Amino acid sequence: MDSPEIRVGDNERAEALNLLGEHFSHGRLNLSEFEERSAQASSATTRGELEILFTDLPAVTANVPETVQEKDNASGTLDHWREIVMGLTPLLALVLFFVFDTWLWFLLVPAVSIVLYAGRDNDDDKPEKKKKN
Known part of the structure; x- marks a missing residue:
């Protein structure tokens, strides 16, 4: 020393x-x-x-x-906001289907998934992949 x-x-x-x-x-x-x-x-x-x-x-x-x-x-679920939105989208589509009486609201499910996940590599969200790079 x-x-x-x-x-x-x-x-x-x-x-x-x-x-x-x-x-x-x-x-x-x-x-x-x-x-x-x-x-x-x-x-x-x-x-x-x-x-x-x-x-x-x-x-x-x-x-x-x-x-x-x-x-x-540990602060909460904000890290997984895309998953939360995708989980609520079918429920929203179902409510809108009964309110407005048209099946077109179910097209929200693929539309929202495209908006949320288009161009994203799923491996980028996984912590074990980040540690390896």
Whole structure:
């Protein structure tokens, strides 16, 4: 491991500021802590001065974006709005058939599916396919 007395440059300070921003965005730092540590990172001259800013914080790992993504997916069913619209379309067509007494409303089912899914590759919606690419 390198000595903590090694001097740092602008790139190292910018990287430390970015990491502090990530910790702040995940709620690990409150605003005053973030401001204080950011000021210290901006004025740091050695690696030791930067390293001490992160001693009580967990290492940023590759699974942080997945955690954020899982939180976003838990927000509800908005990720599957196309499926919801397609599921409701036949019911709407049935109601309109009885109200207006014409079978042409059932043409909504293929029309809506064309509008919602035309030109889309079904594999793009599957998370396991996204991870492989």
